[in-house]
Amino acid sequence: MRKIVILIPAYNEESVIGEVLRDIQFAGYPNILVVDDGSADGTYQQAQQVEGVIALRHFINRGKGAAVKTGIEGAKMLDASVVVTMDGDGQHDPGDIDRMVKLVDDGYDVVLGTRVMDAATMPVWKILANKSGNFFTWLLYGLWVTDSQSGFRAFSRRAFESIETRTDRYEYDSEVIREISRHQLKFIEMPIAVRYTRYSQTKATRQTLKNGLKTLFKMFLNS
Amino acid sequence: MRLPLVNLVLVLVSALFLVNGAIKFFRREERQTFFKLLSYLAIWGSLMAFGLFPGLSRNISQLLGFGENLNTLIFFGFVVVFSALFKLVNSVERLERNVSEIVRREALEKLERIQERQNGHGC
Numbered sequence: 001m002r003k004i005v006i007l008i009p010a011y012n013e014e015s016v017i018g019e020v021l022r023d024i025q026f027a028g029y030p031n032i033l034v035v036d037d038g039s040a041d042g043t044y045q046q047a048q049q050v051e052g053v054i055a056l057r058h059f060i061n062r063g064k065g066a067a068v069k070t071g072i073e074g075a076k077m078l079d080a081s082v083v084v085t086m087d088g089d090g091q092h093d094p095g096d097i098d099r100m101v102k103l104v105d106d107g108y109d110v111v112l113g114t115r116v117m118d119a120a121t122m123p124v125w126k127i128l129a130n131k132s133g134n135f136f137t138w139l140l141y142g143l144w145v146t147d148s149q150s151g152f153r154a155f156s157r158r159a160f161e162s163i164e165t166r167t168d169r170y171e172y173d174s175e176v177i178r179e180i181s182r183h184q185l186k187f188i189e190m191p192i193a194v195r196y197t198r199y200s201q202t203k204a205t206r207q208t209l210k211n212g213l214k215t216l217f218k219m220f221l222n223s
Numbered sequence: 224m225r226l227p228l229v230n231l232v233l234v235l236v237s238a239l240f241l242v243n244g245a246i247k248f249f250r251r252e253e254r255q256t257f258f259k260l261l262s263y264l265a266i267w268g269s270l271m272a273f274g275l276f277p278g279l280s281r282n283i284s285q286l287l288g289f290g291e292n293l294n295t296l297i298f299f300g301f302v303v304v305f306s307a308l309f310k311l312v313n314s315v316e317r318l319e320r321n322v323s324e325i326v327r328r329e330a331l332e333k334l335e336r337i338q339e340r341q342n343g344h345g346c
Contacts, residue, residue, distance in 0.1 A: 056331065057330055066327065
């Protein structure tokens with residue numbers, strides 16, 4: 001029987017992580033793996049309290065890419081056949097998981113959740129940052145996608161076993177695109193609903209301009 | 224002596240960094256060493272000197288036998304500095320990856336323990 005593992009990298013999400021995990025369970029996905037990336041708050045403890053959730057912990061902060069990689073290794077140990085990655089701040093709708101898994105069942109190796117770049121639903125600075133990210137991802141890795149920085153993705157077993165990433169932080173998202181191109185994985189982009197809450201817009205760990213430039217520098221360095 | 228605006232800016236910026244470096248050292252702030260103070264004095268002090276005395280670079284190049292080619296020397300200096308910086312950044316990246324791998328192994332040990340416990344119960 002196939003096993004779908006929902007993987008959530010989390011950093012300082014104490015106030016929302018419990019609700020996010022329960023929402024996913026409610027959507028019908030009991031196999032959840034949380035990787036707490038060295039949070040300074042009670043994210044790990046909150047995740048542990050949700051029944052059925054496996055919570056792992058980095059003892060120091062290593063970045064989103066490193067946390068996802070740990071989770072992928074964990075999913076392999078759990079003998080997962082599909083891995084779905086989601087952000088821990090509640091911006092992704094668990095209602096979209098069904099469609100993603102269906103696309104993997106239809107034969108796609110990677111399903112990239114694509115946020116609708118519309119000024120009415122997404123802050124303008126975020127749209128610009130995303131478009132720049134897409135451009136540089138295309139320039140460095142040779143594959144054009146409409147949302148290279150989305151964290152909501154589904155991977156078939158073939159995909160998560162062949163993808164090899166080296167970067168630890170936000171540049172990981174673009175590195176996955178490079179790996180799709182390198183291994184000629186069959187991918188599809190799927191529009192997803194995004195909930196921009198006051199929490200996700202004001203949290204200290206969100207992607208900032210400074211971090212964006214750092215990400216770009218590291219992308220050049222690792223390309 | 225009238226200094227061109229660019230030299231004036233160079234002198235002011237150098238002075239700012241020199242004073243800042245000296246204050247940090249004498250306050251015994253974290254990671255401030257005597258070597259760092261000397262580096263500050265050498266780098267920002269020479270920039271300040273070049274700003275204050277515009278003819279200095281020509282005198283030095285003539286003294287060293289470069290004639291008017293000091294710019295070439297400075298260019299190669301930049302190339303060397305950037306190469307060293309690139310190597311340094313790469314080493315740091317490699318170290319960071321190793322740290323992540325150690326942290327990852329430690330985190331996954333918990334999952335191994337969970338699986339061992341479950342397999343133990345299954346027997």
